[in-house]
Amino acid sequence: MSVPSSPGESQRGAPRFFVGCEDDESESLDDCSMRTDMELYEDDEEADSPPERQIADVILNEPVDNWPLCDCLISFHSKGFPLDKAVSYAKLRNPLLINDLNMQYFIQDRREVYRILQEEGIDLPRYAVLNRDPDKPDECNLVEGEDHVEVNGEIFQKPFVEKPVCAEDHNVYIYYPTSAGGGSQRLFRKIGSRSSVYSPESCVRKTGSYIYEEFMPHRRHRREGVHGGA
Ligand SMILES: Nc1ncnc2c1ncn2[C@@H]1O[C@H](COP(=O)(O)OP(=O)(O)O)[C@@H](O)[C@H]1O
Ligand SMILES: [Mg+2]
Numbered sequence: 001m002s003v004p005s006s007p008g009e010s011q012r013g014a015p016r017f018f019v020g021c022e023d024d025e026s027e028s029l030d031d032c033s034m035r036t037d038m039e040l041y042e043d044d045e046e047a048d049s050p051p052e053r054q055i056a057d058v059i060l061n062e063p064v065d066n067w068p069l070c071d072c073l074i075s076f077h078s079k080g081f082p083l084d085k086a087v088s089y090a091k092l093r094n095p096l097l098i099n100d101l102n103m104q105y106f107i108q109d110r111r112e113v114y115r116i117l118q119e120e121g122i123d124l125p126r127y128a129v130l131n132r133d134p135d136k137p138d139e140c141n142l143v144e145g146e147d148h149v150e151v152n153g154e155i156f157q158k159p160f161v162e163k164p165v166c167a168e169d170h171n172v173y174i175y176y177p178t179s180a181g182g183g184s185q186r187l188f189r190k191i192g193s194r195s196s197v198y199s200p201e202s203c204v205r206k207t208g209s210y211i212y213e214e215f216m217p218h219r220r221h222r223r224e225g226v227h228g229g230a
Contacts, residue, residue, distance in 0.1 A: 064089040072096035077104040079168055110167045110211055127213035128154040129165070142204070147177050149204055151212045159215035162204055174215060175202065 058067060064085050073095040075086045087101050106112045117124055128151040131139035143150035148157045158177035172187040187196040204210075 059085070064092055067093075069093060070095050072098060074098035075101060075104070077108060108167050110163055110165050113167060114211065125161075125214040125216050126154075126156075127211050128152055128156070130210050130212060131165075132207070132209045144204060146202070149212060154212075156212050156214060161213050161215055163211045163213070165209045165211060173199075173205070175204065178202075 055068075060080075060082060067089055070093070073086070073090060074097075075081075075083075076099070077083045083101070083104055090097060090101055106116070111129055114124060114127065129139065130142055130151050133139065139152060141150075141152045148155055149160065150156075158175050159180070160175055162173045162175065164171060170187065170189045174185045174187070176183055176185070182202045183198060183200045184202065185196050186199050189195070204212075
């Protein structure tokens with residue numbers, strides 16, 4: 001029987017997760033559920049309880065050398081999270097990485113997310129990008145009609161969806177056709193129990209770069225009307 005060449009590789013070739021630093025102390029998922037010595041996150045809601053708050057303080061304020069040791073690491077970027085430090089920590093301690101930290105840089109841009117999804121053959125609504133970038137004037141052609149927009153030559157009839165290119169910006173707007181009364185639904189990151197508000201504004205935003213895409217109706221929309229959901 002061959003010996004696993006790395007802590008993540010089992011004798012059967014299937015991934016195994018190890019707990020503990022030394023090989024002889026290690027237990028695999030075959031024997032116990034996975035335990036991590038540390039979870040790293042800085043999420044407003046989850047970092048509220050005292051232990052989580054303490055860990056968040058360490059992550060934010062201490063150099064990575066002072067971070068507690070952990071066996072495996074899962075780490076998602078969100079506003080305020082020190083991704084560079086998480087990358088340095090991974091280099092320093094070499095924990096088993098559950099997700100690819102470097103990809104966290106790319107997926108902060110919805111254009112990049114869509115490019116990756118397309119590359120992987122995952123279906124997406126038809127979309128176009130309006131780049132308000134002075135260096136790329138040919139990517140900034142917007143013609144607006146009462147019931148449609150034309151983005152770099154591509155037409156989107158209402159209802160359509162307008163998303164900031166920054167994936168951290170959850171201010172996604174959905175524009176209603178005049179036949180449905182016009183106006184728009186402004187989605188945002190949940191505040192209390194609300195995640196969207198109706199606006200009588202029917203014209204698209206004129207500053208910033210956006211993705212425009214077809215509206216895909218789904219069951220929840222039919223039942224309750226359009227919702228936000230960051
Ligand atoms: N093309 C679409 N058609 C219909 N609804 C959409 C579409 N895109 C987004 N939505 C609605 O808007 C919400 C937020 O969009 P999403 O792309 O998930 O942005 P965020 O990154 O802010 O979560 C979704 O959960 C969904 O309810
Ligand atoms: Mg979402």
